[in-house]
Amino acid sequence: MRKVFLGIVIAFVLGITGLVLLYTGYIRFNYPDRDEFPVRGIDISHHQGKIRWHELKAELIDFVIIKATEGGDYKDPLFDENWKNSRESGYKTGAYHFYRLCKGGEEQAANFIASVPNEAESLPPTIDLEFGGNCDSGKSRVQIIEEIKVCLGKLEGHFGKTPIIYVTREFYKEYIEGDFLRYPIWIRDIYRQPTLEPNREWLIWQFANRGHLKGIDTYVDLNVLNKENSLFFYKRRIIEE
Structure with missing residues (x-):
């Protein structure tokens, strides 16, 4: 006993x-295999605080995607600083917009466009589509899809690059599956390696949301690039060698 x-x-x-x-x-x-997924990156916002970029260089990170804006009028207070430091540190750098369902697609695109430099070497703009932390829109599914397409169209017209869609599994099933087929998908799945229906490739996989890296005192999201799409990015450490 x-x-x-x-x-x-x-x-x-x-x-x-x-x-x-x-x-x-x-x-x-x-724990994505590094041989299978050699290109690694993080996404950051003011929630990561002041990053010690000289320490972060010790990590095998190739790209950084930074929160720029949210909704129609919010700009991340650390965006400009993060953008400058990421570029100067040699990372492939991009920006993302947290899409608010209760706001219009055109005004949200305008907020992002006014906040993010249009640089030829930067990554395409990304819109973050998820239910968590979002607002009740009171709109139909068709209306929401149309507003998202308006936002994507405005971003593509300004930056001259096809935007990336960051999406959770729940949002993908509800609004993206079977549509938005020409847009690269950045999928969040912290439980398993993702597969997308119907037989769709993903570009980036966010595989962890509580990563620990030198130079960052808080949790940070960890991502890998689909090896089949590796030419989409350059590898910083290969260029440096």
Whole structure:
């Protein structure tokens, strides 16, 4: 009886320890193979605070995608600083807009365009589509899709690059699947390597949301590029060698 009780206690402690390590990002569900996914990147915002870019250089990171704007009038307070430092540190750099469902597509595109430099060597603009932290639009599915397309069209017209769609699995199933077929997909899946229906390739996979990297004091999102699309980016460390 005592051995059974001891076994239960040990199992409980190990279970709690595992949950804590998982929650704090010291263990995770995904460990993408570096040979299969050699091109790595992060996405950041003011939530990461002041990044020590000289320390981040020790990490094998190739690209950085930075939050620029949200909705019709919000600009991330650290965007300009992050953009400048990322570019000067030699990373392939891009920006993203958190799309608010209760705002119009045209005004949101205008906010992003007014905030982000139009540089030939930067990554295409990205719009972040997810339900978490979003607002109730009161619009139909058709209206939401049309507004998103307006936003994408305005961004493409200004930057001259096909925008990337960052999307959660839930939002993909609800609004993106079977549509927006010419737009590259950046998919969030922190539990498994993603597959997209119907037989669709993804460009970027956000595989962890509680990463730990030198130079960043908070959690940071970790991403890999689909090897089939590796020419979409250059590899910073190959250029430096």
